Structures are given as structure tokens and as C-alpha cells.
Amino acid sequence: MTVFILRRLMQTLLVLAATSLLVFFGLYVIGDPVEILVNPVADEVEKARARAALGLDKPIIEQYWVFLKGAVTGELGTSFVFGRPAMEVILERMPATLELAFLAMVMAVALGVPLGLYAGLRPNSWPAKTIMAASIVGFSLPTFWVGLLLILVFAVQLGWLPSTGRGPTQEVLGLQISILHWEGLKYALLPALNLALFKLSLIIRLTRAQVREQSLLDYIKFARAKGLPRHRVIGVHLLKNILIPLITVIGLELGSVIAFAVVTETIFAWPGMGKLVIDSIFQLDRPVVVAYLMMIVFMFILINLVVDLAYSALDPRVRLAEHR
Amino acid sequence: MSGAAVPVESPLRRFCAQFAESRLALVGLAMLVAVVLVALLAPVISPQNPYDLGKLDLMDARLPPGEPAAGGGMTYLLGTDGQGRDMLSAIFYGLRVSLYVGVASGVIALTLGAVLGVLAAYVGGRFEAVLMRIVDIQLGFPAILVALILLAVLGKGVDKIIIALVAVQWAYYARTARSAALVERNKEYIEAARGLKLSPVRIVLRHLLPNALPPLIVVGTVQVAHAIALEATLSFLGLGLPTTEPSLGLLIANGYEYLLSGKYWISVYPGVALLLTILSINLVGDQLRDVLNPRLAR
């Protein structure tokens, strides 16, 4: 087990290094940030000075080397736009995005799994058919368009919920969290719902498919033949077999939700990492983009690791096969 | 129940019959056919060519649905946008682009991913390890960001966005293909086949690939719909497709600014078209998946 984790850590470092390389040089190709940041009528001297100040006059290799040195210590460069360490800027915005993603995921799973279970166990009942029809529609709705509609309906027409921005925050464990009280929560509801809709549909469909598939298998019949109560047959035998593919998907989707927040944050003007990175890309604020991507990759790999561990914890066939 | 006197039905017929069991799927199929036809015939059936700048009349800008053109000659069934373009025509053309980009990228990504994934499962060893690490890395990047960065680097253009979409999708196919093939690989009959020295190509093609196919098709339909949605999202954010060939996403983006002032049709109708396209693909894909699933004991 420790070998496994160590190997994964090594891979993580490799991936981070590769990412940094790709992004750094990739962004370099796009253009000169100075052109964007400095007043267009500034003369060459001004531009040269700006470049020197930002360290952009050095050869690219040297720039990358400086970056790497800093990266080891956690220093990932200074934002051109903000004039502050890029990492600091990112970390400042991270809780906002994470709480949104978390809320969305919780919504999706808490609603999705029970609905999917029901739809799978009683596939011909009309509630089940309604659920499935609704899930296909939910799955097909383009997120950004739904966001627009949500604002139109709930904020503009009905006026129930605020349309943009993030609510007041409280300090929790050193982080600024807004969703733990209603004042903040109501700002997060629409964007979280927007993010959750797609995943909810996905989870419903997946759960139902799994239930349908697994219910036909002999071990379910055998469990019933043993006289086990229904709640155990479904809650233990069926559920455990369903959870395995489900966990993988949920893990992947969590990462996707964090990333897709980019769009939702743009529409709802939610001050998270996503909005930051889009602006940074267009403004060629390289350090911020690089820092963001490193952060995201790290989170993703972490999630992947947790999913893999969960997978082998749940499926004994995989866990015990690895030792063969 | 077994029995020999059952009339022999060709597999294709049975497949069609099973597919047709779901009315919803049939509706989806009809919608999809309609969408594809519209996309193919756009130049023919559009009341107006929305890209012919000469034909546009700024006087007709931002007209609500049902209004006639200022100069007479046509009625704007779905209204006009900020430049006086007929929404209906713009939507037809937009459908074309959206569909083309989504399908092309999906097909390429599936082929690429499936081949690599199944190979990895069969060959195993370092090749599999390396490939799966690459897949992990690839999947470790959020799709939308990969596409974002790629398009920022590559610039605008239909081919560029297809490249970006393929780059985003192939890993998902590869992982699915490899998982499915892996389950098969570990089964005893493959060991037996290997022991019999059956050619690897045969094993891969006849056993591993067919078992990978159903989940791949399921993933495939999901992914094509997803690609279309992703392209729309990217266009909405301002990347990928040039304004000369707007997809539905770009049309929605163009209408964003008018939304709050009540001119909903510029954003809403393209969105409906997008929704219907994606929905029809999903309806068909859903039923396909049910019919193709060998484990549902049909």
C-alpha cells in the first residue's frame, strides 16, 4: 500500500512538471503580455522597462528556470495584473469555487442516487418514467443556457433569489465560507443548481442503469432465496455493486464540476477561480494561469487517487488481484 | 425458454424492433433525422442567407418573432438579431456547424481512443502503464480548460476547434475501452485463447473489442452530445469558431446582452435548437444503449 502511494506521488510530481512545461511554453507562444498590460501609446522605453520589471526580458529558458526554482518553494510567480504572488491570488478565490462545487455535487448525489434507485427498481411505474424523461432533458440542457434561463426566471421574473455575486462569508477553519448560513447560501443556490443539474441527470441515469443491470444477476436472486429482507438485498448487496462504478464517475465529475465552474462563475459573476482564470487567459497573465492549472491538476490527481483507493477498498477483486 | 421452432429473425430486424419499443426513442430519432436534414439542407431551406452581409438590413434589427421585414418579402418567424439577421436562417446554419463539429470530433476521438485503449488492455506491460498515465494526465485536466488553452494557442477556426475537442475526448474513450477490455482480458477464456496461440489480432478484434463496444457506444453518444455542448460553451466564451460561421453557441452569446432588456428570442431560440439537437442524440443513444447491453438479458 505504501509503495502504491509513493508511486502515485512520484507520478504526481511528474505530471505537475509536465503541466508546467506545456502551459508555460504554450502561453508564451500566444503573445507578449506587455502589449496588453501597458498603455498602448507608451513608447518602447516604457515597454522595455515594464518587461524588465516583470522579468520578461530574459530568455524564456531562464524565465522557466526562475519559475521552477520558485515552484519548489511554492512560489509560482507574480501576477502581472495584480502585482501579487499568483498563488496567493488563486488561493484567495479557491474557497468560493470549492464551496460552489461541493454544494453542487452534494445536491446531485443526494437527489440523484435515490431517484436513480427508484427508477431502476420500478422501471415501469409512471414516476420512474417521468424521472427518466426529465433526466434526459436535464442531461441535454447546455449549462450556460440554463444559467441564463435561471437568472431570467428566478431573479428577474420572480425575484426570489439574487442573480449575481457571492453572499457574505464566515470564517471557518481559516477559510472564508459563505454557504453555511442562509444569507450566503441564497446567493449560491442558483449557480450551484446550474452546476448540479447536469450531474444530477448523469447520476440518475447511471444509477438506474446499474440497478437494472445488477438486479438481473443471480446473486440477487440467491440473496432473496436466503430469505434476506428486501432492504438488505437492495441496501447491501445491490448498492455495494452499484457504488463501484458510481464512485469512479462521481470522482471524475467532481473535478469536472470544479472546472466547469468557469462558465457558471462567468454568468453569475461568482468571484471564484474560474472567472479569474478566464480573465487571466485573455489578459495573458501567465503566472496566474500556470498557478491555476497546477492547482487544478494537483486537485484532480488527488481526487483520482482517492477514487482509486475507494475503488479498491470497495471491490475485493481488484484489491486482491493487485497482489498476485 | 429454449425451443427450435421460433421463427428466425434477422439480427437487424430484431434490433430495429427492440429499438422501436421505446416511443421516446422513436421521437428522438425523428427529431434527430429532422435536425440532420435541416443541417444538410440549410442553404436550400433558409429563407435568407444570414452571412450575406449585403442582404441584411439594419432597419430590421432586433425585431420580435413574427414581424415582417421592413422592405417586405419575408416574415421573420423567429425575429431578428442585433444585425438584422433572420433568426430562423441563422439557427439553420448554426445547426450545421454545431453538428458537423460535434460529430467529426466524436468519431475521430472514438477511433483513436478505442484502438489505444483496447491495445493497452491486451498488450499490458509498460505500454499499458505509460498510456494509462497519459490518459490519467489528460483526464486530470478539466476538459473545458484544456480546450480553452488549446484554442487560445491555436486560434480560431473550425478545424482548430475539432482538434481541441478530439484532444479533450479521446482519453475518455481510451479509458472506457481499456476498462472493458481489461475485464475480458482477465477472464479465463482469453488465457485459453492465448495458450492456444491464437493470433493477438484475432483475440483483440473478436473478443476484446466487441466487449468494449457497447460501453463505447454508450460513451460515444454521450460524448458527441457533450462535444456539441462544449463547442457551444466555448463559442459562448468567445473562442473557437470565427464569427463568420457562427454555431448555435455563438448565436446565444450574441443575444446575451439583450436578454435582460426583454429581447429574449435572440438567445432563447438558438438555445432551444441546441437543446433539441442534444436531446435527440441522447434519446436515441439511450435506447441504443439499452438494446445493445448484453447484460440486460434480451
Added chain:
Amino acid sequence: MTLLVVDDLQTEFATRDGVLRAVQGVSFALARGQVLGLVGESGSGKSVTGFSILGLIDPPGRISGGSVKFDGQELVGQPENTLRRLRGKRIAMIFQDPMMTLNPVLSIETQMVETVLAHERVGRVVARERAIESLGRVGIAEPAARLPQYPHQFSGGMRQRVAIAIALLNRPDLVIADEPTTALDVTVQGQILYEMQKLVREAGSALIWITHDLAVIAGLADRVAVMYAGRIVEEGPVAAVLDAPRHPYTRGLLDSVPANNVAADGTQARRLRQIPGMTPSLLKLAPGCAFRERCDRADAACAQMPDLRAAGGRSVRCVHPLAEQIA
């Protein structure tokens, strides 16, 4: 005392192509400790009969008629909860493919302990003890060590032993075994057969052994019932039926067993005798005796479905039964 009385049981399935009548009027009785062999090829309805007794027929199937009386209690039409209490406790079932019947993601311990706990309020420790003891009885070495393991860590034969151990955990009065040795290799088959026989005798359980293999029945059962196309066509004490079959189908089955194919002088006869034709589809059964098409004794009288006629402790469903002893 009669433990099980099945009377005119009828089970059918609604399929896309029509109503499939899998079991059409099956009747038999079983006393305590008796072993009944239910023989037939696939599609004869034997497995469905077994499931019907336990009430495990799910839509689109249903028991459409008849009665199943267990220890005096009618089972058909009972609410699920009543049946559930009987299953695993007084009536147990063993399935064909042990890899599929044991839940791959739960340990053997979990799957055994839950069977005990579902029916009795004993502590986990006691349940565990019983499980270990049961595993030992079916011949699994070091049962305590193997208990926390998972199904895929056992070989096919071992898995089936585990399934048998689970079935016998709560000392059921009746065990229904649905082709339990079909998926196993021949050497293991013999072992399992022997052990089942022993165990069942020790526990005093009645046993219904469902199989397509007559050879298995010969050494094991007290009585045998032969099924064809959803009906019992012959029934009687095992020795009598196997030595002197009355129904042409039973005769055909016996003939097609290679070991029976010896000439009078002890050498192997040339060609293995087969029953001509194929099993009819249960969806499109012609009226009259279902075996007509394949029987060389059939005539106009067979156009009507014969009744099961009893004589001297055995019964046969045929208007032209075989009468003499055939060498």
C-alpha cells in the same frame, strides 16, 4: 408425513411473442428426508418449478394456477414477507453457477452471517461460529481462515460447497438444488454429490435435485420425476423408472447415455441412439402429447394430451407406454 405437496402447478411468462407456459400442471409429493430427482432438458420447466416453490418468480412471470403446500401451509399467493421467512430457513435453494450466485464484493463471512441473522436473533459471534461449523461440514479446510475471503478466491468446486454450506446453515426441512454440479468438473461433481447425500441424510432434510443428467439421479434419489415441455411425463421410484421406463421419452434419455449403450455381450454398440427431432418451443405447442413429433410409437390417439396415469406406485403420461423390461 408429507412435507411438500405440489398440485397442478402452473407458471407462465408473458413475453413479446406471447405467453410462455413454462410449467403446465405439475404435481408431486415429497416426504420428509426423501430425495426427489427432477429430470429434464433445458426448457422442460424443471428450474422454473423449483423457483415457483420458493415463490421467486418475478414479473413478467407468475404462478397462474395450482397449489404448493409446505408442511400443510399453502405457499401460492402468500405475501412476500411470509415467503421470505421460509426461504433460507425452512426451504433453501442452491443454484447452478456458484460464481454468479455469490455476491462478488461481499466476503463469505458476511454472506453466511447475514443468512443466520436474517432468521434468528443470535449474536454475530454465534452466527460466525455456525458459519465456520457449516463450512467445515462441507469439507472446506481451515474454515475460520477462509471465512473472511471473497468468492473469487475460491475455486468452482469450493464455491459450490460454500453455497451448500449456506443452504444448510439454518437446517432447512427442504433443499432445492438446481443443477448444482453442472458447472463443475466431473471429479468434483462426484465429491459434491456424495457429500450432499451425506449431509442431507444427516440433517434429515428433503431434497429436490434438479438436473438433466440421469446418471446423477441414479445413485442419489429415492424417486424421480421426468419432465418434458412443462409437464411431468413419468414419475416413480428411481430403480423402477431407470430399469423399466414406461414413457418413450425416458427410454430415449436412458438410451442416449453412453454408458447404457452396450450390447448384450458387453461391447459398445455402434451408434449412440438419439431422440430424433428437437424440443418444441414452449410458445408454439401443438395440442396433444408434446412428445408426439419425436416418438416412434405415436398415432392418432396421441392427438389428445394424455393424463398422468398412476399404477403400482408410479405414473406415466402416455397412451402407449412401454410395458416390458428392455434389456
